[in-house]
Amino acid sequence: MRLFGVKNFVRLAAVMVLATTLSVFTVGCSGDDYPSSDIEWYVGFSAGGGFDTASRIIAEEMSSDLGTNVVVRNLAGGGGRRAAQEIHKAPADGYAISIMNMPNQILAEKIDPQGVDFNNLSWIGRAVIQTYGLYTAADSKFNTPAEVAAAGDDIRFCLSGLSGHSFLVASVTTEVMKIAWNPVTGYKGAETQAGLLRGDCELALGPMAGSTLSAVQSPDFKALWIYEDERFAPLPDVPTVKELGFPQLGGGKFANNGLVAAPPGTPADIVEKLSASFDKALQNSDVIAGINKKGMAVSRLSPSETSSVVDGMSGIVSEYLELVRAKSQSR
Amino acid sequence: MFEAMIAGLTNMGDPAIIAAICLGTLLGVVFGVIPGLGSVIAMTLIMPFTFGWDPIVAMYVFAGIIGTASTGGAVPAILLNTPGTIANVCTTFDGFPMTRRGEGGRAIGLAATASGLGTLFSIVVLAALLPVAKLLILWFTPPDFFWMVILGLIAVTFASRQNMIKGLAAGGVGILISLIGFSSVFGVRRYTLGSEYLWDGIEIVPLVIGFFALSELMVYTSRGGTIAQDAKVNLGGIKQILRGALEVFRYKSILLRGSIIGTVIGSIPGAGGAVANFLSYSTAKQSSKNPELFGTGHPAGVVASESANDAKDGGILLPTLTFGIPGNGEMVILMAAFILHGIQPGRDLLVNRLDIVWAIILGVIGAQILTTIVILAGGAWLAKISLVPVKYIAPFVAILSLIGVYAVRSNIWDVLLAIFAALVGFFMRKAGFPLITLIIGFVLGHLAEEKFTQSLQISQGDYAIFFTRPVSIILLIAIVFMLGWSLYKSAKPTKANLESS
Numbered sequence: 162m163r164l165f166g167v168k169n170f171v172r173l174a175a176v177m178v179l180a181t182t183l184s185v186f187t188v189g190c191s192g193d194d195y196p197s198s199d200i201e202w203y204v205g206f207s208a209g210g211g212f213d214t215a216s217r218i219i220a221e222e223m224s225s226d227l228g229t230n231v232v233v234r235n236l237a238g239g240g241g242r243r244a245a246q247e248i249h250k251a252p253a254d255g256y257a258i259s260i261m262n263m264p265n266q267i268l269a270e271k272i273d274p275q276g277v278d279f280n281n282l283s284w285i286g287r288a289v290i291q292t293y294g295l296y297t298a299a300d301s302k303f304n305t306p307a308e309v310a311a312a313g314d315d316i317r318f319c320l321s322g323l324s325g326h327s328f329l330v331a332s333v334t335t336e337v338m339k340i341a342w343n344p345v346t347g348y349k350g351a352e353t354q355a356g357l358l359r360g361d362c363e364l365a366l367g368p369m370a371g372s373t374l375s376a377v378q379s380p381d382f383k384a385l386w387i388y389e390d391e392r393f394a395p396l397p398d399v400p401t402v403k404e405l406g407f408p409q410l411g412g413g414k415f416a417n418n419g420l421v422a423a424p425p426g427t428p429a430d431i432v433e434k435l436s437a438s439f440d441k442a443l444q445n446s447d448v449i450a451g452i453n454k455k456g457m458a459v460s461r462l463s464p465s466e467t468s469s470v471v472d473g474m475s476g477i478v479s480e481y482l483e484l485v486r487a488k489s490q491s492r
Numbered sequence: 493m494f495e496a497m498i499a500g501l502t503n504m505g506d507p508a509i510i511a512a513i514c515l516g517t518l519l520g521v522v523f524g525v526i527p528g529l530g531s532v533i534a535m536t537l538i539m540p541f542t543f544g545w546d547p548i549v550a551m552y553v554f555a556g557i558i559g560t561a562s563t564g565g566a567v568p569a570i571l572l573n574t575p576g577t578i579a580n581v582c583t584t585f586d587g588f589p590m591t592r593r594g595e596g597g598r599a600i601g602l603a604a605t606a607s608g609l610g611t612l613f614s615i616v617v618l619a620a621l622l623p624v625a626k627l628l629i630l631w632f633t634p635p636d637f638f639w640m641v642i643l644g645l646i647a648v649t650f651a652s653r654q655n656m657i658k659g660l661a662a663g664g665v666g667i668l669i670s671l672i673g674f675s676s677v678f679g680v681r682r683y684t685l686g687s688e689y690l691w692d693g694i695e696i697v698p699l700v701i702g703f704f705a706l707s708e709l710m711v712y713t714s715r716g717g718t719i720a721q722d723a724k725v726n727l728g729g730i731k732q733i734l735r736g737a738l739e740v741f742r743y744k745s746i747l748l749r750g751s752i753i754g755t756v757i758g759s760i761p762g763a764g765g766a767v768a769n770f771l772s773y774s775t776a777k778q779s780s781k782n783p784e785l786f787g788t789g790h791p792a793g794v795v796a797s798e799s800a801n802d803a804k805d806g807g808i809l810l811p812t813l814t815f816g817i818p819g820n821g822e823m824v825i826l827m828a829a830f831i832l833h834g835i836q837p838g839r840d841l842l843v844n845r846l847d848i849v850w851a852i853i854l855g856v857i858g859a860q861i862l863t864t865i866v867i868l869a870g871g872a873w874l875a876k877i878s879l880v881p882v883k884y885i886a887p888f889v890a891i892l893s894l895i896g897v898y899a900v901r902s903n904i905w906d907v908l909l910a911i912f913a914a915l916v917g918f919f920m921r922k923a924g925f926p927l928i929t930l931i932i933g934f935v936l937g938h939l940a941e942e943k944f945t946q947s948l949q950i951s952q953g954d955y956a957i958f959f960t961r962p963v964s965i966i967l968l969i970a971i972v973f974m975l976g977w978s979l980y981k982s983a984k985p986t987k988a989n990l991e992s993s
Contacts, residue, residue: 239691345949347942351840372844
């Protein structure tokens, strides 16, 4: 039996090679003079998510302001780590910037180092922030940290995994509040809420934004506290960790931050230009409305303030890294 | 629920949505008409290009393809005696004899109308079950879910209609491939060989494009010639088509039974349109007063076959949308499209993204109505696409596929993965390994691991959690029954074996 027609097969193979070559050359080019050509904005996540949408909205506004295209490029991989690696090694010429999910990416880098030094990046500013909170099913018997701590060792947290932001927050919270706990992993989005309703777990953590905020505001769930010093406007009745006597968990240090950076060593004048344009975009009412629509809040910071926030987050992650590692390995 | 439906209906006036439905319909019909290509390849090809689109618009395109391909597949089945998709096989039994009698148009009319009504029936059933689906999600705890995934894997393997051992082997390989990459559950990287590319595991888009589209092209290219071999189109006139379209209503009970069979069978993972097609046809024949007419060009045969294979659409969407368990290749691609557009099947979809659900439902309905009109008006012309030589079709589809793969993530490794998957898929086809089992194993393997781990985390390591819940026990019984039945069938001597001995 003849396996296949060699001649035709070779033709198809040739077409595939040609198509591969074409496909590579149809995308992307770079310019020489700043800002004379497109600026690439890396997003370490797939299109359609919160950070991706925010990036596209801001990039569009920056394009008008800078007079050049700011092109969003999705470099999904490793929970944002691929984009972080790309920006870390990109030429320091201002033609590549990236949005980062902090402190999630700092934690991932500390747990499994890949050579990215976040403190060394040229920070442009902060785009968005999402306040973190702890919530449970409405009919849960838990209302205060004391009640949770008194429950014994049966408290289960629905979390995404053993290495993410929510695992860090759960590890630190339970350590500080003296709560015995177990993680139940693999929960994202509305599946977390289904897990709470089914009784897979008793507690869940997450950014109080988007569908999670809608769920917490519904009669099916209740938020027990938020990780801030001041009350959160969309949940005015929910106490802060500071009010509950745990100020060390407050100050927004566990909030989800969308921070934007340029490669290490980017010249100060270019950082200044980018930062000014970025900040201007964040004051545009359409940009603010578009980001709010995705359940996030615009929260502007200057380059130096952003750098300080990153330093602070690195400190917190370093402080609790061994605890996170120990908890992760014990599961 | 109703707000989302009304919003969806309102959106249907949007030019972008109308264009999306038209595009989906065009792709579905053309790829359905070309035997062997079908909806899976149409969906794989268009998927990367929808990247960056509004997810709602993208879903209308996919729904358009899902709703139309097997309707399009009836055209070559009737006119060329070559089923466009595997779900159109029974249509050839009576459709082609009608064509030989010079009644091809009448058969096209019967098929298009039966398909349209079958789809509408199943989609209405799906829409009616959506409120219940939300409750179902809360009934299904992780151990129940684990057993359901296992049941789905076994059902798909047994339904592969090829060597069961090869099916199991392919499914096993699919599960192993699904384990590659960073496991957020355990916080470790597995089998990545230090490669950054493998960090997130094997990407589903290049994998399915390589497996389904490119390997199929390689098969056709190796064979040469035209896709439909040796055929002359014999349609009759427009009056015949209209006669056939109206004649469907003479076979109301067959139409209804075919629609019910299609909807129910469609909801069982692995069963799909082909099983529904055969079951509906054989039931119609057995219950007929004139069974001898079936196979000779009996209109009832066309109605039974086409109503069932299209009615599977509503049924098969139910486990995909509710639990993220795809029952066939189409649904695997739909799942890949969900991933591409950041959509999570299950509670998230049914609670927060009902707009997506209704886009799919309304898209299928809109496309089906459009297809019925298109097939009635231009079926004979469409059938001639099958007579275009492969050497013209294959390069076009190959270029489109690979550019599409690269466009999603701008990663050349994705292109190389697609080519590698094409080669593996080609040789798997030659060796008789079912590709669909491997892909379903790939999709469900990760889910099985996650639910297994979750169950043990909930029970703090107590395996009894898998055997104590009523839903788990029912699913376990179903698994045991399916395994037992399969072993019984394989052990039972067949007539052919007895004769040879």
